[in-house]
Amino acid sequence: MSTDLLNTLVTSAIWRAEQLDEQSISSALAWAEVSSLEEKLAKAIPGSQPEGRIARRGAVRAALKAGDIERARALVERYVAEKDATRALKTALRQLLDDDARSLAERFRHAANAVQDARELARWLQEGGAFGLAA
Amino acid sequence: METLAFYSYKGGVGRSLLLANAARFLASLGKGVVALDLDFEAPGLHYKLGHAAFRESRFEGGAVPYLVATAREATSPPPLEEHMIEVPVPPGSGGWLRLMPAGPAPDKAYWAALKQLGEKIRFDDPSGQGLMPLLDLHARIRDELKPDYLLIDARTGVTELGGLATTILADTVVCMFVANQESLDGTLMVAEALKAAPRLKRQGPIQVIPVLTRTTSERPTEGPFAEGVKRLLELATRAPSRSKKKDRDLFELPHDEVHGAADRIAAGERTASVVSPLYKSHLELFQELFPSSVRPAAIGLSNPLQAE
Numbered sequence: 454m455s456t457d458l459l460n461t462l463v464t465s466a467i468w469r470a471e472q473l474d475e476q477s478i479s480s481a482l483a484w485a486e487v488s489s490l491e492e493k494l495a496k497a498i499p500g501s502q503p504e505g506r507i508a509r510r511g512a513v514r515a516a517l518k519a520g521d522i523e524r525a526r527a528l529v530e531r532y533v534a535e536k537d538a539t540r541a542l543k544t545a546l547r548q549l550l551d552d553d554a555r556s557l558a559e560r561f562r563h564a565a566n567a568v569q570d571a572r573e574l575a576r577w578l579q580e581g582g583a584f585g586l587a588a
Numbered sequence: 589m590e591t592l593a594f595y596s597y598k599g600g601v602g603r604s605l606l607l608a609n610a611a612r613f614l615a616s617l618g619k620g621v622v623a624l625d626l627d628f629e630a631p632g633l634h635y636k637l638g639h640a641a642f643r644e645s646r647f648e649g650g651a652v653p654y655l656v657a658t659a660r661e662a663t664s665p666p667p668l669e670e671h672m673i674e675v676p677v678p679p680g681s682g683g684w685l686r687l688m689p690a691g692p693a694p695d696k697a698y699w700a701a702l703k704q705l706g707e708k709i710r711f712d713d714p715s716g717q718g719l720m721p722l723l724d725l726h727a728r729i730r731d732e733l734k735p736d737y738l739l740i741d742a743r744t745g746v747t748e749l750g751g752l753a754t755t756i757l758a759d760t761v762v763c764m765f766v767a768n769q770e771s772l773d774g775t776l777m778v779a780e781a782l783k784a785a786p787r788l789k790r791q792g793p794i795q796v797i798p799v800l801t802r803t804t805s806e807r808p809t810e811g812p813f814a815e816g817v818k819r820l821l822e823l824a825t826r827a828p829s830r831s832k833k834k835d836r837d838l839f840e841l842p843h844d845e846v847h848g849a850a851d852r853i854a855a856g857e858r859t860a861s862v863v864s865p866l867y868k869s870h871l872e873l874f875q876e877l878f879p880s881s882v883r884p885a886a887i888g889l890s891n892p893l894q895a896e
Contacts, residue, residue, distance in 0.1 A: 557720055
C-alpha cells in the first residue's frame with residue numbers, strides 16, 4: 454500500500470473517530486484503526502523524516518485514545534529503540550504516555566495517586582478475572 | 589475512614605441486614621457512616637435504610653447513575669449529595685448516616701442505567717479508565733464526607749465488582765456463610781483469593797472475618813465442615829488490638845424467625861435486643877468489628893451482653 458493511500462485512509466479514519474467522539478458514541482475501535490494505519494505509515498517512513506515522526510506519534514496517540522495502554526507502551530518502546538529515533542521524538546513519545554496518565558489523574562482527582570495502581574489492578578483483573586481466581 | 593465490605597458467596601445469609609444494623613448502630617453511637625450498595629444486580633440496601641425518604645423523594649441517584657455520569661463527564665463529576673440519601677438517626681446521638689443506594693431499583697430507569705454502565709465501564713480496561721471511577725468514588729467519600737466508616741454491600745458470588753469491592757476497596761471483609769459444605773467451600777475459596785489479591789500501595793493487608801449465619805444447632809466438630817471452618821479461621825487473621833474474643837473463634841449468628849425472616853432493622857430500638865437473639869449476636873459481632881465504638885449503654889439500648 455502506498456504512503457499516499459495510507460495517508461488518505463488515516464485522514465478519513467481520524468475523521469470517523471472524531472465524529473463518534475462528538476456524538477458520544479464509543480470510538481475505541483475507530484481509534485484502534487487509526488493507530489493501526491499510522492503504524493503502517495511508520496513502518497513505511499523512517500523516524501528520521503518528519504512524516505515518519507508524525508506517524509509514530511499518531512500511532513501512539515491513537516492507541517491511547519482507543520484505551521489500549523499496552524499497545525501504546527509497546528509502540529513507544531519499539532520506536533524509542535529505533536536507531537534513527539531522534540532525542541526529540543523519544544521525549545515526545547514518552548510525553549504522550551505521561552500526559553495520558555496525568556489526564557486520568559486530573560479527571561479523577563480524588564484518586565489521582567492511584568493511576569498506576571489502577572492499571573496494574575486492571576491487568577490483574579484481565580488475567581485472572583474476578584478475585585483473580587481464573588489466573 | 590475504615591472500609592468494611594460485607595460479602596457472601598451465596599445469597600440469603602442476612603448480609604444486608606447485618607450491614608444495615610451495623611450502620612444504624614454506629615450512627616447511634618455518634619459515628620459518621622456511609623453505606624454503599626455495590627450489589628448492582630440485586631440491589632436492596634435502600635429497602636433496609638432510608639426507604640421512606642427514597643420513595644417520597646422519587647430518588648433517581650445512586651452508585652450506578654453516579655458512575656455512569658462520572659464516566660461520561662469525568663471532568664465535573666456530579667455532587668455526591670445528589671446520589672445519597674440521609675438516613676434518620678436517633679436525635680442527640682451526634683452521628684450521621686448516609687446511604688448511596690445502587691440506584692432507583694427496581695424501576696426500569698435503574699436497569700437502563702446499569703446497561704449503560706456495562707457499556708461505558710470495563711473494570712479490566714488496562715488503561716485504568718474503568719477502575720478509576722470506582723477508586724475515585726471511594727476516595728471522594730473519604731475526602732468530602734469524612735465518615736468514620738464506609739460499609740459496602742458487596743455482590744454475592746464471584747463477580748468483578750464483588751471482587752473489587754472486597755479486594756481493593758475494603759480494609760476488612762466480613763465473609764458470611766451458612767452451615768453447609770457448599771457455602772463453606774465457596775467462602776473458603778474466596779477468602780484464600782482475598783488474602784492473595786494485590787492491594788493499593790497505601791493499603792495494609794486485608795482483614796477477613798468469617799461469620800457463620802442462620803445457625804440452628806451446634807456445628808459439627810469433626811469432618812469436612814469442621815476442617816473447612818478450621819482453615820477459614822486460619823485465614824482470618826485479626827489485628828490483635830481489635831479482638832476481645834479468643835483468637836480462632838468463629839462468630840455465629842443464630843437463625844431468628846422473627847427478625848431474620850422479616851429482615852427487620854433492629855439497631856437503635858430499645859426493646860429489640862431483649863427479644864431478638866439475632867440482634868444480640870449482632871451486638872457481639874459489632875464489639876469485634878468496632879471495638880472502640882461499642883458503648884450500648886450510651887444510647888439507652890438495653891444491653892444484652894450485660895443482661896445475662
